[in-house]
Amino acid sequence: MRITAKADYAVRAAVELAASEKSGKPVKGEHLAGLQQIPQNFLENILTELRRAGIIRTRRGADGGYQLARPAAEITVADVLRAVEGPLAAVQGVRPDQLSYGGAAERLPEVWVALRASLRDVLEHVTLADIARGRLPTAVKDRTRPKDAWRPH
Amino acid sequence: MRITAKADYAVRAAVELAASEKSGKPVKGEHLAGLQQIPQNFLENILTELRRAGIIRTRRGADGGYQLARPAAEITVADVLRAVEGPLAAVQGVRPDQLSYGGAAERLPEVWVALRASLRDVLEHVTLADIARGRLPTAVKDRTRPKDAWRPH
DNA sequence: CCGAATCCCAACTAAAGAAGTCGACAAACT
């Protein structure tokens, strides 16, 4: 249940691209790395994966750089995470809908499926534009509101 | 966002213990391993962690074995997962409530907190008794009902 | 009190994943 550095970097970089979407100009790797304090070489590896997934577009040469391939309001955090890690939730590398257990644990897969559904509830509804603009959707706000949401559990 | 073999084994073993709760007798490691097809030595390591976390009780010698330390209806899946892995969600090992980013990603921690909250929504409401008896709470059922919850995403 | 059954614990290992780094190469612009 951990979010890796790679996944975190991917989202942060994508959000920065969302923020400079209106300029229309590509952002250079070096600049992007500086904005979010991410090791540049590592970041460029990640950006290449995002390009292969069709999330960003790139240009080489002077005046080159990275930019979103689609409007920021149409790219969700789930899209970015799936591009750099695989499926959102997996048990020992297997997707929860393909599991089958015997004995008393027979109904356990349903729990894993529900878990995945609740991840999707959040991740598929927050767009890069939402984060960049600081206007998070109610699906998120409602879940951060309860005082104990911020408890260090 | 993956559930490790260890976490999966821990929950399955705990559910089996829940199922034989009424017998009042401890279940042997070898038997438990057989029931869920888990490597016995590895399982016993895990069970020791569960004991140290106060989730199960053990007895040695002939007639020894493992049993739940509290009623199965009072132990949630989240309890078991926290016992064997750390906190439910962490970004690069840091709990989401302690993060802070600059630039356009400033609001990103709220997304991670919402994510964790939605994990808790499921995991803190399903008990071992629920799974063993096959009666999952509505918090889970509602999330497995939509047809696309089982889609291979 | 002896011996068998059972859990306890620390140490070890092999394989994979995480987090980067590096250097040569390919495209684009001036």
Add this chain to the structure above:
DNA sequence: AGTTTGTCGACTTCTTTAGTTGGGATTCGG
């Protein structure tokens, strides 16, 4: 042509995962 920038594969280092092994400590039945 030459500089700027992204592309790609290979490599490294460290940690985690998924176990295994072997001896030690408890408990019980006889």
